Amino acid sequence: MDTLRQNLRRVVQQEMAQDPAHDIAHLDRVWANAHRIARAEGTANLRVLVAAAYLHDLVNLPKDAPNRAEASQMSANKAAPILRDLGMSEDDITAAQHAIAAHSYSAGLPAKTPEAEILRDADRLDALGAVGIARTFMVAGTMDRGLCDPSDPFAANRPLDDQKWSIDHWHLKLLQLPGEMVTKKGRKIARKRARLMLAYLRQLAKEMDTVVPEHWEELLK
Numbered sequence: 348m349d350t351l352r353q354n355l356r357r358v359v360q361q362e363m364a365q366d367p368a369h370d371i372a373h374l375d376r377v378w379a380n381a382h383r384i385a386r387a388e389g390t391a392n393l394r395v396l397v398a399a400a401y402l403h404d405l406v407n408l409p410k411d412a413p414n415r416a417e418a419s420q421m422s423a424n425k426a427a428p429i430l431r432d433l434g435m436s437e438d439d440i441t442a443a444q445h446a447i448a449a450h451s452y453s454a455g456l457p458a459k460t461p462e463a464e465i466l467r468d469a470d471r472l473d474a475l476g477a478v479g480i481a482r483t484f485m486v487a488g489t490m491d492r493g494l495c496d497p498s499d500p501f502a503a504n505r506p507l508d509d510q511k512w513s514i515d516h517w518h519l520k521l522l523q524l525p526g527e528m529v530t531k532k533g534r535k536i537a538r539k540r541a542r543l544m545l546a547y548l549r550q551l552a553k554e555m556d557t558v559v560p561e562h563w564e565e566l567l568k
Contacts, residue, residue, distance in 0.1 A: 348393060352378070354433055355401035362405055362429075368485045369404045373473060377403070380469035380536070387532035390461040395439050399446035399466050402426040419451035458529065468533030471524045476540030479521060480547055487513040501552065503560045514551075517544065522566040541567055 360371055378400040385391040406421035408414060423444040430440045446463040449456040450470050458464045474482065487494070495514040499505050502515060509516035522544065525537035545559070545567060552559045 348397065351394060351433065352397050352401070355398060358429055358433075359401055359405065362425075363407065366407055368482045368489075369407045373482075374401050374404065376473050376478065377466070377469050380472045380533075381465050383536075384465045384468055384530050384532045385461075388461065388465065388530055391465055392439065392442065392462060394435065395442040395446065395462045396465060398426070398430055398433075398435065398439070398443040399450070399462060400469065402429065402443070403447045403450050403466060403470065405429075405447075416451070416453040416455070418453075419456075420448045423447040464529045465533070468528045468530050468537070471528070472533060472536055472540065474521055475524060475537055476543050479540065480544060483513055483516065483521070500555055500557060501548075501560050501563060514548070517548070518563060518566070522563070525567065538567065 356371065356374075359374060363369070363371075378397060381391075381396050381400050382393070385393060385396055402425075403419070403422055405425045406418050408418040408421075426444060426447055427440055430443060435443070442460060442462055445460060446458075446466045449458040449463040450466045458467050473479065484494075486492075492509075492511060492513050495512050496502070496505065500514065502508075502518065507515040507519050509519050522541055525534060525541050528534035528537050545564065548559050548563065
């Protein structure tokens, strides 16, 4: 396993495009999340899981790309010859490809195997907690999105718009992720990390001399 992981790390560092929010550190964290969930669930093929964790972002299209939803399938296709070169069986390659294709939020594909369910949860966990806060603003910087609407930071009296405001994305997607986790362990970790994000929002609101509306707090109830 350790040899396979090191080989995968070497490959992705050569193959992946440079993106501070989807770099080798992101892949290391996704694998750590996936391994932690897999140990709790006890149902996954770890060779398939480590392969999928490190190759799931081989093709990483910009968030606003019109074909963004195709990126995970493109990554799955690109992963196959790499895994053959690393000596993985055809059955394991097929399983890893499914996990890669199904992990994507935008693709909307059903996760049909334990490895696919675990990878999906593990990748989404990296959008939450302290790392999730940092990644939100890294992505916002690359897309020229503001922190929040200065006149109504938490959309108390306006429609949410995460194409314009970073904090709106938390309500529309990130704080809803705990309820979408499919593994018990993933859900537990996600709720803990989302509570940290809510605590950050409360402090942010305090520094802006306002409050977080109740409907934000209710996302985690």
